[in-house]
Amino acid sequence: MAPRLSGLEIGPHAPRDEDLVGLVRRGDVRAADQLVRRHFRAAYAVALAVLRNPMDAEDACQDALVRALERIDDCRNPPRFVFWMLQIVRNTARNLREHRRVRSGPALEEVPEPVSRDEGRSGVERAELRATLLNALEALSPEQREVVLLKDLEGWDHRAIARALGISEGMSRQHVFAARRILRGVLGPAALKEHTHDE
Numbered sequence: 001m002a003p004r005l006s007g008l009e010i011g012p013h014a015p016r017d018e019d020l021v022g023l024v025r026r027g028d029v030r031a032a033d034q035l036v037r038r039h040f041r042a043a044y045a046v047a048l049a050v051l052r053n054p055m056d057a058e059d060a061c062q063d064a065l066v067r068a069l070e071r072i073d074d075c076r077n078p079p080r081f082v083f084w085m086l087q088i089v090r091n092t093a094r095n096l097r098e099h100r101r102v103r104s105g106p107a108l109e110e111v112p113e114p115v116s117r118d119e120g121r122s123g124v125e126r127a128e129l130r131a132t133l134l135n136a137l138e139a140l141s142p143e144q145r146e147v148v149l150l151k152d153l154e155g156w157d158h159r160a161i162a163r164a165l166g167i168s169e170g171m172s173r174q175h176v177f178a179a180r181r182i183l184r185g186v187l188g189p190a191a192l193k194e195h196t197h198d199e
Helices: 017-025 029-051 054-070 078-100 123-137 142-153 158-165 169-187 189-194
Strands: none
Touching: 017 029, 017 078, 029 054, 029 078, 029 142, 054 078, 078 158, 123 142, 123 169, 142 158, 142 169, 158 169
């Protein structure tokens, strides 16, 4: 029997997803917490790609992660937990979108930007750039939004994106290429380059 976690572990010796899934199945609350912390940002990016509303995306993300932990025994391939979990997030977000049809929360461009340590740009400039970027995301397909948010917001590589979303690396690259071309038309090459993660 694998040892129980003593706390949130990170780095090269952090347990793999499949190890955490096994611990969660045996009732380890810390393992469940680590799985949620490890994948929350990716789950949020996928929910945001579907819903395009931060408040709705956060609600869907919370609901989906709770559902995933409750149904952890249904995860037939623990090494691919993130793929299974993101499918639940995507389905939850789609269901929420159908039921709410955009709730009365603020639009993407109206949500305040989190506090940044970037002293080289004023708060007004950051807010304007963020509003422009979020408006540009509206022109992307849901698939393009998912991939470009994971690539450029979370810094994932194409292999990780492909595994998580159940697509090929080539398809991931195509989505990023198409999405960046659209975003470049709105933001301009210099602004887009500042926010992209190249390999």
